[in-house]
Amino acid sequence: MLEVKMIAGKPVTRTVAAMPTPAGHYDLIVVGLGSAGAEALIVAAEAGLKVLGVDVRAAMGGNWTLGAINGAPKWPGNVPGRLASLERAAHKHGAELAYETSVAAAYRDGQRIVGLKILRNGIFRDVTANMFIDATGNATLALLAGAKVRFGRAVDGAQFTVSRTYYVEHADGRMGPVYSGKCRSPNVPVAEQSAFATELAAGRLGFRNKRRVLVACPYIGAREEAGVETDVVLSFRECLFGPRCEKPVFTAWVPYDIHRISDRAFETEPSVNWEILCRMSPFAYPVSVPYEALIAKGVENLLVPSRHMGIDRDVLAGLRMVAEMQMSGKAAAAAVVVALKSRVSVRDVPYDELRKHLDRYNLARPLRQPHVGFYSKNEIVPFADDQIIQALKRDIGNAVSWVFHRTPDDEDRSSYAYYSCWDVAERGSQERNSALRSKLVQAMHAEKRYSANYATALGIMGDPQAVDVLLEIVRNPGGERDPLVDYAYPNRLKAICLLGRIGPAEAVQPLMDIVADGGEKYTATLLKAKACDYSKYPGWVYPFDGRAAGYRFAAVSLAVVALDLLLKRYPDPGTAVRIREWAHDGKTAFPDEAQIKAIAQRLFERT
Amino acid sequence: MNLRRRTFIASAAASAASFRIGPIWAQTPKRSLSGIPVVAECETVFLGASAYALGAAFKNPAKTVVLEQSLMLVPEFSGALLPNVLTAAEGEIATLVRERIEKEGLSGNGRYHAPPVSDVMSALVMHRKANLFLNANVADIRRAGRGFAVEIIGPDGYSSIAAERVIDTMPTAWRDAGAKAVKEKFFAAPLVGKPKGDLGRFATDKREVVPGALPGENILKVRLAADTDWHNARLALYDAFEKMVAEDDTFSIGGEATALGHLYREARTQAAHLPGIVWHPGAQYPDLMNALTAGELCSKSK
Numbered sequence: 001m002l003e004v005k006m007i008a009g010k011p012v013t014r015t016v017a018a019m020p021t022p023a024g025h026y027d028l029i030v031v032g033l034g035s036a037g038a039e040a041l042i043v044a045a046e047a048g049l050k051v052l053g054v055d056v057r058a059a060m061g062g063n064w065t066l067g068a069i070n071g072a073p074k075w076p077g078n079v080p081g082r083l084a085s086l087e088r089a090a091h092k093h094g095a096e097l098a099y100e101t102s103v104a105a106a107y108r109d110g111q112r113i114v115g116l117k118i119l120r121n122g123i124f125r126d127v128t129a130n131m132f133i134d135a136t137g138n139a140t141l142a143l144l145a146g147a148k149v150r151f152g153r154a155v156d157g158a159q160f161t162v163s164r165t166y167y168v169e170h171a172d173g174r175m176g177p178v179y180s181g182k183c184r185s186p187n188v189p190v191a192e193q194s195a196f197a198t199e200l201a202a203g204r205l206g207f208r209n210k211r212r213v214l215v216a217c218p219y220i221g222a223r224e225e226a227g228v229e230t231d232v233v234l235s236f237r238e239c240l241f242g243p244r245c246e247k248p249v250f251t252a253w254v255p256y257d258i259h260r261i262s263d264r265a266f267e268t269e270p271s272v273n274w275e276i277l278c279r280m281s282p283f284a285y286p287v288s289v290p291y292e293a294l295i296a297k298g299v300e301n302l303l304v305p306s307r308h309m310g311i312d313r314d315v316l317a318g319l320r321m322v323a324e325m326q327m328s329g330k331a332a333a334a335a336v337v338v339a340l341k342s343r344v345s346v347r348d349v350p351y352d353e354l355r356k357h358l359d360r361y362n363l364a365r366p367l368r369q370p371h372v373g374f375y376s377k378n379e380i381v382p383f384a385d386d387q388i389i390q391a392l393k394r395d396i397g398n399a400v401s402w403v404f405h406r407t408p409d410d411e412d413r414s415s416y417a418y419y420s421c422w423d424v425a426e427r428g429s430q431e432r433n434s435a436l437r438s439k440l441v442q443a444m445h446a447e448k449r450y451s452a453n454y455a456t457a458l459g460i461m462g463d464p465q466a467v468d469v470l471l472e473i474v475r476n477p478g479g480e481r482d483p484l485v486d487y488a489y490p491n492r493l494k495a496i497c498l499l500g501r502i503g504p505a506e507a508v509q510p511l512m513d514i515v516a517d518g519g520e521k522y523t524a525t526l527l528k529a530k531a532c533d534y535s536k537y538p539g540w541v542y543p544f545d546g547r548a549a550g551y552r553f554a555a556v557s558l559a560v561v562a563l564d565l566l567l568k569r570y571p572d573p574g575t576a577v578r579i580r581e582w583a584h585d586g587k588t589a590f591p592d593e594a595q596i597k598a599i600a601q602r603l604f605e606r607t
Numbered sequence: 608m609n610l611r612r613r614t615f616i617a618s619a620a621a622s623a624a625s626f627r628i629g630p631i632w633a634q635t636p637k638r639s640l641s642g643i644p645v646v647a648e649c650e651t652v653f654l655g656a657s658a659y660a661l662g663a664a665f666k667n668p669a670k671t672v673v674l675e676q677s678l679m680l681v682p683e684f685s686g687a688l689l690p691n692v693l694t695a696a697e698g699e700i701a702t703l704v705r706e707r708i709e710k711e712g713l714s715g716n717g718r719y720h721a722p723p724v725s726d727v728m729s730a731l732v733m734h735r736k737a738n739l740f741l742n743a744n745v746a747d748i749r750r751a752g753r754g755f756a757v758e759i760i761g762p763d764g765y766s767s768i769a770a771e772r773v774i775d776t777m778p779t780a781w782r783d784a785g786a787k788a789v790k791e792k793f794f795a796a797p798l799v800g801k802p803k804g805d806l807g808r809f810a811t812d813k814r815e816v817v818p819g820a821l822p823g824e825n826i827l828k829v830r831l832a833a834d835t836d837w838h839n840a841r842l843a844l845y846d847a848f849e850k851m852v853a854e855d856d857t858f859s860i861g862g863e864a865t866a867l868g869h870l871y872r873e874a875r876t877q878a879a880h881l882p883g884i885v886w887h888p889g890a891q892y893p894d895l896m897n898a899l900t901a902g903e904l905c906s907k908s909k
Binding site: 005006007008009010012056057058059078079080083084087088090091097099100102104119120121122123124138140166167169173175194197198199201202204205208210212213214215216218219220 | 642643644676677678679680685686711712720722723725726727729730732733739740741742744745746747748760762763764765766777779781782783796797799800821823824836837838841842845859860861862863865
């Protein structure tokens with residue numbers, strides 16, 4: 001048998017003859033009682049299992065309670081009401097709670113977790129169980145169990161923003177949260193770090209604004225932590241274009257929301273399509289989570305709901321919300337109940353039996369709607385070719401207006417036109433694909449003012465016929481094909497991105513020029529466009545902050561990614577040397593350029 | 608003091624490594640025989656980020672490390688919500704804290720608005736460059752040479768701190784060694800709304816309503832037996848509240864305390880419950896300023 005401890009961030013094992021005599025045995029131990037873990041604990045206890053819940057904090061509910069997440073109809077109740085409901089439910093169903101308790105070690109026999117050594121205030125206790133759930137967020141138990149874990153964005157490990165919250169009483173008597181958020185670039189570890197937590201805590205004083213603080217939340221609200229390698233991993237592409245899981249453990253419509261990370265150029269290609277090229281922020285996407293995404297790979301008796309689930313980072317961007325985390329916890333507990341009552345392993349849980357339990361909580365409801373406006377709640381039918389052409393025959397404005405107005409408008413239509421092009425490229429028939437491209441090419445040549453819109457649509461479809469127009473924009477920003485539009489997400493930024501994907505070798509030089517001068521010339525005229533008055537919306541940095549540095553950051557970061565792609569297709573040692581020198585020169589032309597240079601160092605070291 | 612930066616391992620749960628606040632960190636941690644990195648060496652390590660501990664740490668940051676199991680500072684005042692009386696400040700540190708409380712608009716009615724005081728202390732931790740380890744669950748304290756090795760479990764697992772002396776300021780002491788010194792506990796909750804009439808009518812032998820610093824701020828305080836845990840404290844709070852609103856439903860609970868309050872049998876509690884380790888509970892002080900001043904004096908007494 002192995003005893004596994006975490007020492008300085010690494011699991012360290014030693015062989016022991018047996019684990020110490022346990023102080024208790026349980027059907028299930030849930031480690032981490034946040035949104036997912038608390039629901040798992042209560043569902044399992046309600047089903048009659050003997051359960052123990054372990055958490056380092058002194059309460060259940062995580063972001064839902066200690067983080068004071070509030071404000072959406074699907075998250076009912078106020079903070080004390082929620083705490084009361086969880087605590088009373090645990091009491092009613094006989095769940096045992098171990099608060100302010102850390103996991104000090106795990107005992108493993110082969111691929112099974114046998115028991116845990118837990119610690120509260122210097123007092124150790126050994127406990128055993130048949131099944132385990134890790135809902136800690138930072139994969140405490142999964143790491144001890146030997147599962148593989150991933151952290152953050154592939155290129156630099158960056159994670160979504162974290163928050164520290166005050167739960168306040170507003171002047172009109174309403175209660176709600178105010179946030180102090182922070183994303184330390186470039187590599188933001190979101191688990192509690194003393195200095196980071198201290199800085200966040202001091203920072204939220206500024207958000208009090210004389211309001212009465214009901215709770216200074218004793219918690220850091222993380223939106224992303226550790227992903228555990230599971231038997232199946234659900235991708236963003238599968239969510240959007242299928243095939244959809246036919247036997248889900250839960251389903252949801254969620255908005256892509258990574259919160260204030262403005263360096264989106266470094267995200268995945270589907271993410272860039274969704275957020276930058278299509279501007280699909282007003283829309284939700286469907287997620288149908290397979291059961292296997294809850295099973296930690298290589299471990300026989302560990303389920304990993306919560307943000308650990310087997311979903312890629314882009315799916316997490318939407319699925320990370322409290323309600324969905326709660327659903328994941330309920331689903332995991334339901335699977336444990338079926339496994340134990342059917343006396344089968346977690347991998348042999350019969351879906352039909354599991355489905356009965358899932359339906360009790362309405363977890364796996366069918367995803368009938370084709371696409372849904374997240375805030376407008378309007379159902380949208382996929383566009384036909386002519387609708388796409390028509391929707392793009394206009395100056396495309398700021399599709400982020402939903403943030404402030406939350407009503408469907410024309411920009412939503414253009415977003416959906418772009419998305420429809422992507423959809424056709426991904427899963428349309430060859431005939432549909434060819435027909436749409438022909439119409440877009442025709443429109444691109446016929447409608448000079450809107451040619452960039454059509455070129456972008458073609459670029460999204462991966463069609464090189466867009467290249468001439470895109471190159472013209474990059475070489476002549478602010479020209480007639482690149483009109484300045486109030487509130488617009490500029491075509492010249494989209495052009496940089498698309499040239500990286502489909503551009504020829506000639507695209508290297510103009511993109512290198514953008515990088516070399518820190519995007520200054522390239523973005524100078526963008527400031528003439530009437531920027532959204534962000535001063536009205538403190539805290540929003542979406543997609544830029546309305547200042548020159550925001551545009552320059554976007555242009556240079558997109559150009560670096562585009563050059564990485566281009567130089568892989570068209571190796572050019574001279575440019576590679578130039579960009580490496582730029583990345584290492586230690587100079588910064590605008591705030592946060594150092595972040596781009598740090599990433600460029602990694603990208604181009606291997607070129 | 609010599610603090611060592613622990614290696615940051617982005618690919619593991621190490622994401623939670625405590626990193627530098629204080630002044631001196633070396634690059635390579637020493638390792639104990641069991642492979643546990645020694646991340647800090649100091650003169651005094653305090654268990655619990657009490658006002659007493661922070662008073663000492665702010666006075667002498669270069670020689671002091673404070674370990675706190677939670678993410679909250681001065682939980683015995685800010686987290687417990689009560690006592691919230693703001694007395695005169697004596698000494699440099701108490702004066703500094705009082706000035707900051709007043710600057711943030713947290714004082715009034717002879718009291719302070721408790722919840723944000725934890726963050727006032729966070730700002731001062733940064734300002735004074737105090738050495739603070741949050742999320743630090745103390746696993747073991749052993750004699751090592753002339754001092755102690757204090758092993759903690761944080762989100763990145765085990766690490767160790769070497770100190771010449773250990774002062775335990777936690778409410779019931781490490782390993783609950785001081786639990787019997789506690790006479791009773793209490794659990795508080797801020798009230799919202801406008802209860803009718805005199806709040807004194809809600810007082811029973813189990814509960815009372817205490818005024819706060821801000822206009823209309825009232826705090827429900829529920830008395831608990833000394834051995835009450837979090838779970839049972841909450842159940843008692845909800846029961847007490849429901850009995851109150853049965854009489855008057857014009858108000859509600861707006862939140863909960865994030866720390867349980869403690870009252871002690873002796874007016875001045877200090878013990879050496881383990882050889883060489885002083886237990887001096889931070890929660891025994893009747894007010895924040897007094898506790899800070901006592902901590903400052905403790906730092907000088909070394």
